[in-house]
Amino acid sequence: MSKRDVPVLDLPNRWEKLISRAEGTGIDPKEFVERVDDAAERVDELLNLVQASGGGIFEVFLGFSGSGKTTFVNTLPRFFDGIEVESFPSDQPLDTLKEFISKKYVSSRDRKRIILIERRDNPDSHDLDSVRDCFVKLLDFFRTSKGTVLVLWTVTDEPAAEKITETAWAVGRDSIVDPQSRGLYRFNGLSRNKYKSVADNTARNLTGDGLEVFGITDEIATDLLTDCETISDYYGKLVRKSRQVQGATWTILKERVHPKLWIVLPGDTRDTINSTVRALTQGTRSRIDVDLLREFITDPNNNAQYVKDWKQRLGTLAHIFRTLDVRLFSMPPNVSVAAIRCFANDDLKTRLEKRTASKTQSATALKKTRVYKEILAELSVKAQPFAEGGKISKSTEDEYRRIQRQAADTDKPLNKALGELIRFTLQEDSPSSEISIEKKDLANTGLQPDILVKLSPNDFICLEPTWRSSGHPIPPQKHKNQNTLAEAHIKQYVLNKALDYTKAMGL
Numbered sequence: 001m002s003k004r005d006v007p008v009l010d011l012p013n014r015w016e017k018l019i020s021r022a023e024g025t026g027i028d029p030k031e032f033v034e035r036v037d038d039a040a041e042r043v044d045e046l047l048n049l050v051q052a053s054g055g056g057i058f059e060v061f062l063g064f065s066g067s068g069k070t071t072f073v074n075t076l077p078r079f080f081d082g083i084e085v086e087s088f089p090s091d092q093p094l095d096t097l098k099e100f101i102s103k104k105y106v107s108s109r110d111r112k113r114i115i116l117i118e119r120r121d122n123p124d125s126h127d128l129d130s131v132r133d134c135f136v137k138l139l140d141f142f143r144t145s146k147g148t149v150l151v152l153w154t155v156t157d158e159p160a161a162e163k164i165t166e167t168a169w170a171v172g173r174d175s176i177v178d179p180q181s182r183g184l185y186r187f188n189g190l191s192r193n194k195y196k197s198v199a200d201n202t203a204r205n206l207t208g209d210g211l212e213v214f215g216i217t218d219e220i221a222t223d224l225l226t227d228c229e230t231i232s233d234y235y236g237k238l239v240r241k242s243r244q245v246q247g248a249t250w251t252i253l254k255e256r257v258h259p260k261l262w263i264v265l266p267g268d269t270r271d272t273i274n275s276t277v278r279a280l281t282q283g284t285r286s287r288i289d290v291d292l293l294r295e296f297i298t299d300p301n302n303n304a305q306y307v308k309d310w311k312q313r314l315g316t317l318a319h320i321f322r323t324l325d326v327r328l329f330s331m332p333p334n335v336s337v338a339a340i341r342c343f344a345n346d347d348l349k350t351r352l353e354k355r356t357a358s359k360t361q362s363a364t365a366l367k368k369t370r371v372y373k374e375i376l377a378e379l380s381v382k383a384q385p386f387a388e389g390g391k392i393s394k395s396t397e398d399e400y401r402r403i404q405r406q407a408a409d410t411d412k413p414l415n416k417a418l419g420e421l422i423r424f425t426l427q428e429d430s431p432s433s434e435i436s437i438e439k440k441d442l443a444n445t446g447l448q449p450d451i452l453v454k455l456s457p458n459d460f461i462c463l464e465p466t467w468r469s470s471g472h473p474i475p476p477q478k479h480k481n482q483n484t485l486a487e488a489h490i491k492q493y494v495l496n497k498a499l500d501y502t503k504a505m506g507l
Helices: 015-025 037-053 069-074 094-103 125-141 158-175 192-207 218-223 231-253 270-280 290-298 305-311 314-323 333-343 359-367 370-378 394-408 412-429 487-505
Strands: 057-062 083-088 112-117 150-155 184-186 258-266 327-331 434-437 451-456 459-465
Touching: 015 069, 015 192, 037 057, 037 112, 037 150, 057 069, 057 158, 069 083, 069 112, 069 150, 083 094, 094 112, 094 125, 125 158, 150 158, 158 184, 192 218, 192 231, 218 314, 258 270, 258 333, 258 370, 258 412, 258 487, 270 327, 270 487, 290 305, 290 314, 290 487, 305 314, 305 487, 314 487, 327 370, 333 359, 333 394, 333 412, 359 370, 359 412, 370 412, 370 451, 370 459, 394 412, 412 434, 412 451, 412 459
Parallel strands: 057 150, 057 184, 083 112, 112 150, 258 327, 258 459
Antiparallel strands: 434 451, 451 459
8 A cells, every 4th residue: 555545635736737636537527617606797897898989908807827818718618608718828028918819809709808928927027027018019909809808817916917007007007997997806716605515616626525434524624714815825734634645644544454345235126226326426437426315424313333424534534435445345146156156055045046157157247247347447457348238037036035034144155156256367467466265354453354366465355245135025925025226225334344444454
């Protein structure tokens, strides 16, 4: 295990970083950036002024570094219909701004144009010396159809902002700037009471997880708001706190093993299994939906002891579940039955009508499951994308129900057979893999996983099958039994099993 395996927060505090992170996840950042209401109203006023006057307008947006000025301007198309934002590159001389705007003009495009002078928040002396020439060129150009634009310059340096706007007013007065503002708008960014929700939403969009996964409880997130002048300040505090949590968790784990708790759910009907798994997980990696568990734990009607234990750990629930990589996987009955036919003892096989199967065909069926593909991913072995298998016969479902009765006494023979099928299948895909079944204590932790897949000296996948049934009767039986595949049953099992691992690892 390496320190980076412990979840740690990374919130991009600049537009350029946000773009880079979002591109890596295939998400458009414009879709989740929060609107800054007062600044949006100001842009609306300026665009109306451009339309009413038929000429261009220039304005400086002055605000603290990290207040979100550039992000705000770049995401304006999300909040306004029929506008486009184009950035004037920082490597082009300021006095070429008029030519840049002219080249970007498209007469057939019926859209309001905003030009952002970017990455000059602290203008150097050369830019400031070029300001007058720039405005002289814009003065007449703003009165043409190509020059009917809104030009925004985001600035952090207040003296520079004042010099820029004073020059604009001196050169063109209301032909260049709004006479009421004289070209200067003070951008305050988001109100502080929105910082927490925006940070959580950003983390969820970029990583799939909220702040609590990274050890940032609601109480911590609220306390960190103190003295934050910008959302960038807040992001910085959150990241530093998350790294402290990561360090503390790593201190616990670095000298110990790192178990990945993967719960496997064999059942008699694939639709019922999949329905329960989908209800309790999120994403394509079958990770447990921590928000759902939190709602269950905080329900005042839940007074079971295991729930009380989790209530004491509620603030770290998400962090624990991601550190242990708790997942829930479906195991269809055709694979479960194949494992028994191939590898179970004769006593268990006597329950079956058909007692043998091809090991090769059984391995092929296992290879189609999501859990096997995820095992290969952890072993750095490439696998084909997951796709649901074909139809499973009623006779196979009944065969599963016959062997599932064994779980009422002990599930060890079932787990052993499934583990042997996994071992046999991995001999082809990852011959050096080490599999232990129902017999190994996990490095003096007191944990004894049903099936153990060794990834490295200190890293293990701990497969914990829980053999369940929808309760459908087996002919000639007519009465239906309890549905142990129900969401409530599995939710309880997940929390109990995760609690065992949490206590054993000292988390």
